[in-house]
Amino acid sequence: MPRDTGLPPGTLMMVVLRVLMRQPLHGYAIAQTIRQRSRDELSVEEGSLYPALQKLLLKGWVKASWRESESGRQVREYRITASGRRQLDDEMAEYRRMSSAIDVLLKEA
Amino acid sequence: MRIVGEWFRRLAFLLRRRAVEDELRREMESHRAMMDEPRAFGNTLRLRDEARDAWGWRWLDELAQDIRFAWRTLRRSPGFTLTAILTLAFGIGVNIGMFRLVNGLLLRPLYERPEEVIAVSSRSTKPDGDFRGVSYPNYVDLREGTTSVFADLSAASDLFVGLDVGEGPRRTRAWAVTANYFDVFGVPLALGRAFSPDEERPGANIRVAIISHRLWQQRKAGATIIGQTVRVNGEPFTITGVAAEGFSGTSTPGPELWLPLGAHDTLNSEPASATRGLSARDVHELTVVGRVRAGVPVESAAPAVATVARRLEQSFPDVNAGYTFEASEPMRLLFMPGARGGAFTLLALTLMIMPVTVLLVACLNLADLLLARGHVRRQELAIRSSLGGGRWRITRQLLTESLLLAFAGGAAGLVLSSWAIEALMTSLGPLLPAAVNLPAIDLDWRVLAGTVGFCVAASLVFGAWPAWTLTGRAVVADLKRHVGDQGRQPGGIRIGNALVIGQVALSVLLLVTGGLFLMSAITAVTADPGFSLDGGVVAQIDPGLAGYDQARGRQVQTALVDRLRTTPGVEAASIGSGFPFTSGDSRLVAPVGGADAESRSVDSVFTVTGRDFARVLGLSLLTGRDFTDAETLPGSERVAIIDDALAQRLWPGTNALGQLIQFLDEETPDARPPLRVIGIIPALKHSINNPRPFPHVYVPLGQQYSSAMLLHVRGRGKEAERALLGTVARVIRETDPRVPILGLETWRDHLDNTIDVLLLRVAAQIFSTFGIIALLLAVIGVYGVKSYVVSRRTREFGIRIAAGAHPRLLLWHVLREGSRTTAIGIGIGLVLALGAGQVLQGMLYGIKSVEPLVLAGAPLILFTASLLASFLPALRATRVDPTIALRSE
Numbered sequence: 002m003p004r005d006t007g008l009p010p011g012t013l014m015m016v017v018l019r020v021l022m023r024q025p026l027h028g029y030a031i032a033q034t035i036r037q038r039s040r041d042e043l044s045v046e047e048g049s050l051y052p053a054l055q056k057l058l059l060k061g062w063v064k065a066s067w068r069e070s071e072s073g074r075q076v077r078e079y080r081i082t083a084s085g086r087r088q089l090d091d092e093m094a095e096y097r098r099m100s101s102a103i104d105v106l107l108k109e110a
Numbered sequence: 111m112r113i114v115g116e117w118f119r120r121l122a123f124l125l126r127r128r129a130v131e132d133e134l135r136r137e138m139e140s141h142r143a144m145m146d147e148p149r150a151f152g153n154t155l156r157l158r159d160e161a162r163d164a165w166g167w168r169w170l171d172e173l174a175q176d177i178r179f180a181w182r183t184l185r186r187s188p189g190f191t192l193t194a195i196l197t198l199a200f201g202i203g204v205n206i207g208m209f210r211l212v213n214g215l216l217l218r219p220l221y222e223r224p225e226e227v228i229a230v231s232s233r234s235t236k237p238d239g240d241f242r243g244v245s246y247p248n249y250v251d252l253r254e255g256t257t258s259v260f261a262d263l264s265a266a267s268d269l270f271v272g273l274d275v276g277e278g279p280r281r282t283r284a285w286a287v288t289a290n291y292f293d294v295f296g297v298p299l300a301l302g303r304a305f306s307p308d309e310e311r312p313g314a315n316i317r318v319a320i321i322s323h324r325l326w327q328q329r330k331a332g333a334t335i336i337g338q339t340v341r342v343n344g345e346p347f348t349i350t351g352v353a354a355e356g357f358s359g360t361s362t363p364g365p366e367l368w369l370p371l372g373a374h375d376t377l378n379s380e381p382a383s384a385t386r387g388l389s390a391r392d393v394h395e396l397t398v399v400g401r402v403r404a405g406v407p408v409e410s411a412a413p414a415v416a417t418v419a420r421r422l423e424q425s426f427p428d429v430n431a432g433y434t435f436e437a438s439e440p441m442r443l444l445f446m447p448g449a450r451g452g453a454f455t456l457l458a459l460t461l462m463i464m465p466v467t468v469l470l471v472a473c474l475n476l477a478d479l480l481l482a483r484g485h486v487r488r489q490e491l492a493i494r495s496s497l498g499g500g501r502w503r504i505t506r507q508l509l510t511e512s513l514l515l516a517f518a519g520g521a522a523g524l525v526l527s528s529w530a531i532e533a534l535m536t537s538l539g540p541l542l543p544a545a546v547n548l549p550a551i552d553l554d555w556r557v558l559a560g561t562v563g564f565c566v567a568a569s570l571v572f573g574a575w576p577a578w579t580l581t582g583r584a585v586v587a588d589l590k591r592h593v594g595d596q597g598r599q600p601g602g603i604r605i606g607n608a609l610v611i612g613q614v615a616l617s618v619l620l621l622v623t624g625g626l627f628l629m630s631a632i633t634a635v636t637a638d639p640g641f642s643l644d645g646g647v648v649a650q651i652d653p654g655l656a657g658y659d660q661a662r663g664r665q666v667q668t669a670l671v672d673r674l675r676t677t678p679g680v681e682a683a684s685i686g687s688g689f690p691f692t693s694g695d696s697r698l699v700a701p702v703g704g705a706d707a708e709s710r711s712v713d714s715v716f717t718v719t720g721r722d723f724a725r726v727l728g729l730s731l732l733t734g735r736d737f738t739d740a741e742t743l744p745g746s747e748r749v750a751i752i753d754d755a756l757a758q759r760l761w762p763g764t765n766a767l768g769q770l771i772q773f774l775d776e777e778t779p780d781a782r783p784p785l786r787v788i789g790i791i792p793a794l795k796h797s798i799n800n801p802r803p804f805p806h807v808y809v810p811l812g813q814q815y816s817s818a819m820l821l822h823v824r825g826r827g828k829e830a831e832r833a834l835l836g837t838v839a840r841v842i843r844e845t846d847p848r849v850p851i852l853g854l855e856t857w858r859d860h861l862d863n864t865i866d867v868l869l870l871r872v873a874a875q876i877f878s879t880f881g882i883i884a885l886l887l888a889v890i891g892v893y894g895v896k897s898y899v900v901s902r903r904t905r906e907f908g909i910r911i912a913a914g915a916h917p918r919l920l921l922w923h924v925l926r927e928g929s930r931t932t933a934i935g936i937g938i939g940l941v942l943a944l945g946a947g948q949v950l951q952g953m954l955y956g957i958k959s960v961e962p963l964v965l966a967g968a969p970l971i972l973f974t975a976s977l978l979a980s981f982l983p984a985l986r987a988t989r990v991d992p993t994i995a996l997r998s999e
Binding site for chain 1: 115116119120123133134136137138140141143144145151152156157158160161162163164165166
C-alpha cells in the first residue's frame with residue numbers, strides 16, 4: 002500500500018508539471034502515473050491533487066479541455082503550457098542546485 | 111504581466127463560477143468512476159470546496175454568508191434593528207450634514223486644478239504694510255509683464271447693485287470682470303459667451319451681463335435667456351451668458367451676476383471711482399487672479415509679479431512707490447477674510463467636533479444594546495463556537511452585523527442630512543444680506559467617502575468591543591447554564607453602566623454648551639442698545655439702484671424725510687448711513703492742533719445723518735445744537751456732532767463744544783479739513799460683543815453723499831410699529847415709485863437680524879439641536895440598560911418579593927441604582943463642560959462661561975429624563991411574579 006506522500010504543495014505542483022511534460026493527462030491518470038513512476042513510493046490523494054490542479058490553472062501553467070477517452074468516457078485532460086514549461090525548467094534547476102548543495106553538505110559533515 | 115494574467119483568470123473564475131463548479135463536479139465523478147475502489151474517493155463536496163479555495167475567493171464566500179446570516183438575524187428582531195438604525199441615522203446623519211456643509215464651504219475645490227490659481231495683491235513694502243486693490247492700468251502692465259508665467263491673469267471688482275429680473279429691484283452682489291475672467295477657472299459657461307475685450311475697456315459701458323446658473327434656473331427660460339434683458343441699477347443689460355452650475359469664482363458665496371469691467375464706473379455709486387473711473391492709475395479697485403501656465407512652477411509667480419512691481423515703482427513713482435505685488439492663494443470665504451490653508455482645516459475640524467460627539471453618544475448607546483442583546487444570544491454563540499466556529503470567525507460575523515446596521519443607518523442618515531441641509535439653507539436664506547449664490551452642497555465623492563468612513567468607524571466603535579467581549583466567554587459554562595447569573599453583578603451590567611456614564615457625560619457637555627449659546631442669544635436680543643427701540647421703524651433705500659446720480663439722489667432722500675416728518679402718526683423721522691448698535695463705518699478722529707494731535711486719535715463709529723437723528727432715537731442733546739436743514743446740503747459749513755464718550759476721550763474735563771476735529775484716515779493732511787463740533791449727544795453702545803459705550807461721530811448729509819441710506823421713523827409706542835411699517839412703505843412709493851425699498855422692518859427686528867446676533871442664534875440653534883439629540887440618545891441608552899438589568903435580575907427580584915420585600919422598596923432600589931450612574935455621568939460631564947466653556951468664552955456674549963442657570967439646568971433636565979427612563983423598567987421589577995420568576999430559571 003503506497004503511503005500518502007504529504008508532498009509540500011509546491012513540490013506536488015512541480016511533479017504534476019513534470020508528468021504532463023510527456024503527454025496531456027486527466028486527473029486520474031496523473032495520480033496513476035505518479036504512483037507507477039515512483040514505484041508505488043508516492044501516492045497523491047484527490048484532496049491534494051485537485052487543489053494543486055486548480056492552482057496550476059490559476060497560474061496559467063496548464064490548460065484543461067474535455068475529451069472522450071478510449072473507453073468512451075468524458076475526461077478532462079490537462080495540457081502543460083509554454084509558461085508551465087518555463088516554470089518547470091526554473092524549478093528543476095532550482096531543485097537540482099539545492100539538492101546538490103545539500104548532498105555536498107551531508108557528505109562533508 | 112504574470113500577476114495581471116493571474117488576476118484576470120481569478121476574475122473570470124468568479125464570473126463563470128457556476129460553470130466551473132459544474133466542471134469540477136463532472137471531472138471528479140469521472141475520476142471516481144475510473145477508480146478500482148470508488149469509495150476511497152473522499153467526500154466530493156468537501157474536495158470541491160478545497161479545490162475551489164485555490165482561487166482565493168473564500169473570504170468573499172464567507173462575507174456573503176455573514177451578510178446573509180446577519181440579515182436573517184436582524185430581521186428576526188425588528189424592534190432592536192429599528193432602534194439601532196434610527197439611533198445611527200441620527201448619529202451619522204448629523205455628521206454627514208455637517209460634513210456636507212464643511213465640504214461645500216471649505217473643502218471641495220471650486221474649480222479645476224486649484225493649486226495653479228493664484229491671487230495677486232498690491233501691498234505696501236512697509237513692515238506690516240497694508241493691502242490695497244490694483245488699478246486697471248497697473249493690472250494691464252502686470253498682465254503683459256507676466257505672460258511667461260500666467261496663462262491668464264484676470265481682474266475683477268466686487269459690487270453691490272440693484273438687480274431687477276422683473277420682480278422689482280433688490281440689492282445683490284455682482285462682479286465686474288475682465289474678458290478672460292472665466293478662462294482662468296477653466297470652467298466653461300453653461301450657455302452663451304464670455305465678455306469681449308471691447309466690453310472690458312474701462313468706460314466702454316456696453317451693457318451686457320452673465321447670470322448665475324441658479325438665477326437662470328429660477329427664470330425657467332431655457333436657451334432663450336440669451337438676449338433677454340435684466341435691469342441693473344435701473345438700466346437694461348442684455349444677457350450674453352450663463353455661468354456653470356455652482357460657479358462662484360474664487361470665493362464662496364458667489365455673486366448672482368457678472369458684468370464687464372467696462373460697465374463698472376456707471377454702476378458704482380462710490381464717489382471716487384464714479385468721478386475718475388477705472389482708467390485712472392490711482393483708482394485701486396480691482397482684485398487680480400490668474401492661472402499659472404501648465405509646466406511652470408507655481409513658485410515662479412511671486413518673483414515675476416515682484417519684478418513688474420519694481421518696474422511700476424520706477425515708471426509711476428507718485429502712485430506706485432512703496433508698493434509691491436504679492437502672490438498668494440485666493441481667499442475662499444468672503445465672510446471670513448484671511449482664512450486660508452491651515453486655518454481652514456482647523457475650522458473644519460472645530461465644526462466637526464459637535465456632530466462627532468453626538469455620534470459617539472449614539473455609538474455608546476448601540477454598544478449597550480448590542481451587549482444586552484449579546485448576553486441574550488450567548489447560548490447561540492456558545493453553540494456556534496462548540497461547532498467549530500473560531501473566535502475570530504464569530505467576532506467577524508458579529509462585526510458584519512454591526513457593519514450592516516451602520517450602513518443601513520448611514521443610508522437613512524444620508525436622507526436625513528439632505529432634509530437637514532434643506533431646512534438649514536431655507537432658514538439661512540432670508541438672513542443673508544443679499545441673495546447670494548451659495549456653493550453646491552450636493553453629494554460628491556468626498557461626502558460619500560465620508561459617509562462610508564463614518565459608518566465603518568461607528569460600527570467599529572460600537573461593535574468591536576461587544577463582539578470581542580461576547581466571544582471570549584467560557585462557552586461550556588454558557589451551554590450548561592441557562593441565561594441569567596445569580597450571585598454576582600454580571601459583567602455586561604458593569605460595562606453597560608460605564609457606557610451610560612459616558613453617554614450622560616457627553617450629553618451634559620452638549621446641553622451645557624447649547625445652553626450657554628442660547629443664553630447668549632437671549633441676552634444679545636434683549637440687550638439695551640442705549641436708546642429705546644419702541645415704535646421705531648427703519649427702511650433701507652438706495653436711489654442709486656434706480657439709476658439716480660448724486661443730485662437727484664439727494665433730492666429724493668430729502669423729499670422722503672420731509673414727507674415722512676409730516677405724515678400722521680410719525681413723531682420723528684431722520685435719515686442716516688447706519689443703524690446704531692450694528693457694525694458700520696468707522697473713522698480715526700483726532701483733535702486739530704497741538705503737537706500730539708495724531709497720537710490722541712480715537713477710533714469712532716462714523717455716521718452720515720440728516721437733521722433730528724438724535725431725536726428719532728429718543729435722545730436729547732446734552733449740549734449744543736442739532737444739524738440744520740442747510741447743513742444737509744452740499745457745500746455747507748463743515749460741522750459734526752459727537753457723543754460724550756468721544757468728547758471725554760478727546761478733551762477730558764473740558765468743554766468739547768466748538769472744538770475742531772479731523773479724520774486721520776485720509777492719507778494727506780490736505781484731505782482732512784477740520785470739522786467744528788456743534789453738539790454732543792449721549793453715547794450709544796456699538797456692538798453686542800462690547801457692552802461699553804463706544805465713541806460715535808456724526809456728520810451732516812451735506813458733507814458726504816451716500817446713495818444707500820436708512821430712513822429712521824419713530825411712531826407712538828410699540829403698538830404703532832406694525833401700522834407704521836405700512837405707512838412708511840406707502841409714503842416711499844408715493845414719493846417716488848422708482849426708488850427700491852431694500853428692507854423695511856422694526857428696529858427690534860433689524861437688531862435681531864444683525865450678523866452678530868445671527869451667528870449667536872445659529873450657534874444656539876445648532877448646539878441646542880445637537881444637545882437635544884444627545885439627550886434623546888442618552889435617554890434611550892438609560893432605558894435600554896435599565897431594562898436589560900431588570901430582565902437579568904428577574905430571579906433576584908422574585909426572591910426578594912417572595913421574601914416579603916415591599917414593591918415600593920424595590921422600585922426605590924432600582925431607581926437609586928440608576929441615579930448613581932447618572933450622577934457620576936453628570937459629574938464627569940460638568941467637568942468637561944467647564945473646560946469647553948473656557949474654550950468658547952470668546953464666542954459668548956453677555957454671560958460668563960460659568961453660568962449657574964445653565965450648569966444647574968442641563969444636569970437637572972438630564973437627571974429627570976434618565977429617572978423617567980429607568981422608571982418603566984423599575985416598575986417592571988416590582989411586578990415580577992415570584993413563582994414565575996423562580997421557575998423561569
